[in-house]
Amino acid sequence: AGPCDLYSAGGTPCIAAHSTTRALYNAFSGSLYQVKRGSDNTTTNIAPLSAGGVANAAAQDTFCASTTCLITIIYDQSGKGNHLTQAPPGGFRGPESNGYDNLASATGAPVTLNGKKAYGVFVSPGTGYRNNKVSGSAVGDAAEGMYAIFDGTHFNGGCCFDYGNAETNSLDTGNGHMEALYFGTNSAWGSGSGNGPWIMADLENGLFSGQGSKQNPADPTVTHRFLTSVLKGGPNKWAIKGGNAASGSLSTYYSGARPTAAGYNPMSKEGAIILGIGGDNSVSAQGTFYEGVMTSGYPSDDVENSVQANIVAAKYATTSLNSGTALTAGQSISLRVTTSGYDTRYLAHTGATVNTQVVTSSSATSLKQQASWIVRTGLGNSACWSFESKDTAGSYLRHYDFVLQLAANDNSKEFKEDATFCSIAGINGQGSSIRAWGYPTRYFRHYANVVYIGSNGGVHTFDAASGFNADVTWAVGSSFA
Ligand code: AHR
Ligand code: AHR
Secondary structure, three states, rough: OOOHHHHOOOOOOEEEEEOOOOOOOOOOOOOOOEEEEEOOOEEEOOOOOOOOOOEOOHHHHHHEEEEEEEEEEEOOOOOOOOEEOOOOOOOOOOHHHHOOOOOOOOEEEEEEEEEEEEEEEEEOOOOOEEEOOOOOOEOOOOEEEEEEOOOOOOOOOOOOOOEEOOOOOOOOOOOOOEEEEEEOOOOOOHHHEOOOEEEEEEOOOOEEOOOOOOEEOOOOOOOOOEEEEEEEOOOOOEEEEEEEEEOOEEEEEEEOOOOOOOOOOOOOOOOOOOOOOOOOOOOOEEEEEEEEEEOOOOHHHHHHHHHHHHHHHEEEEEEEOOOOOOOOOOOOEEEEEEOOOOOEEEEEEEEEEEEEEOOOOOOHHHHHHHOOOEEEEEOOOOEEEEEEEEEOOOOEEEEEEEEEEEEEOOOOOOHHHOEEEEEEEOOOOOOOOEOOOEEEEEEEEEEEEEHHHEEEEOOOHOOOOOOHHHOOEEEEOOOOO
C-alpha cells in the first residue's frame, strides 16, 4: 500500500498527494509532475515506472537532454485535481515577471528510492507553488493531517518554507488562517531547542513549536538528510512530529491544545495549498520537498506510524550531484569559454569582478594566476565544489544578486552556500556547466565578458535564452599557473 492507501484505511483519506519521486497510492499510474524545457518551451508529464512505483526519471532526462528543465506542475494524485503550479503574487511579489514566483529546476534534487533515480523539488529563495482553488481541504476549524519529506540539511531562516493549508487570496488574512508544516531556522515567532532547524506549524502570523508562541524546548533541532515531518490539527488540538525518513519511527514534539494567543482557537483555515512559501507569498525561504499529502480528518498515531514505515521502506538515499568533467579537491583548473568567437577566453578575475579574459601560454604570470582556480570541497555542501582564487588565498568565487564575484570567505552560512557549485555535464555537449548549489536553475554564464549565474530565459539581461547553452558550458583544463 502507498501512504494514501494507509490514510484511507484509517478513515482520514488524502485530499491532496504531491510527489515528484513516487506514486503515493498503490494503484496510481498517472502523471506525477510536468516539466518544461528551455529549448522550445514544450512540456511533458512524468509518470511512475509502474503503478505505485518510482518516477520515470529517465523519461525526464531524455526530454531535458542538452537543455534546461523546470517543474511546472506537481500533480495531485488524490483524484481531486488539487495540483500545485507556479505561485502568483500575494502580499509579497515573486521574482518572475508579473510577480510570480520562480519554478524549481527539474534536476536540483536528485535522489534514489530503492536504488532508482528520481528528482525532488529544490526550492531556492524566490521559488513557490500554490493552489488557491482546492477541493476538499479543511476549512475553518475542521480537522486535517499532513506529512512531508524534506531535506533536513537544506534550510534557512527566511519566511517561510511551508507545505500545507493557507489563504485562498495569497494575503495575510489573520491569525489562524493557515495550518502548514514549516521547516527552517526562522525564530522571529517561535523556536525549539538548539539552533535549529525545527519543524514548526505555520498558523499565520506565527510559527508554533508548541502551545506557547515562543520557544518550546521539546521541539528539537532536526537535520536528518531525509526528514519526515508531520502536522495535524482539529478542534482545540494539534500535534507536530518528526523522524528520520530513512530509518526508525516518528517522535511527537508537541501534542495538545491550541495556542492561547488570540485567533488560533477556533482556527479559520481557508484551504489553499502552498509549497515553499508563506501564506502571503513570503518568498525568502529555501528547502527541498520530495513528497507530501494532506488529509481530511485527524489521522491516528497508528496510521502515521504505518505511513512512516512505508516511507522508510521506500529507501530514500542520496546520489551524485556532479556529472561533468571529474574534479578533485586540491586540483588547479582553468575554465575556458566554449561559445564560438569567444573560446580563447577564460574565467578570470580583476579584483572582485569575475570576467572572461584572453589568456595564452605567453600571458603575464599575474594574468595566468587570475585565471587559475583551486578546486575545494564545497564550503556549503561537501557533495559539490568551491573555487578558491590562485592569487588571493581565502577568496572564492561566490554569487551575490546573481553576479559572480571574488570575495573572502566570511564563514557565514550564506557565503558558504553562495560559494558552492556542482559540476554537471556541459549543456552544449562539451566539458562542464557549473551550477549554483543553492539556485540549481542557475549556472556560470558569461555575458558581455562578465560572469553571472544565469537561468535560461529568466528576467535578467544575463539570463537571455539566446546563446545560453554555449555561454554556460566551459572546457575544464589544467590551470595556467
Ligand atoms: O506565520 C508566518 C508567516 O507570516 C506566514 O507564512 C505569512 O503569511 C506571514 O507573513
Ligand atoms: O560573454 C560574451 C557574450 O556576451 C556572450 O556569448 C553573449 O551571450 C553576450 O552577448
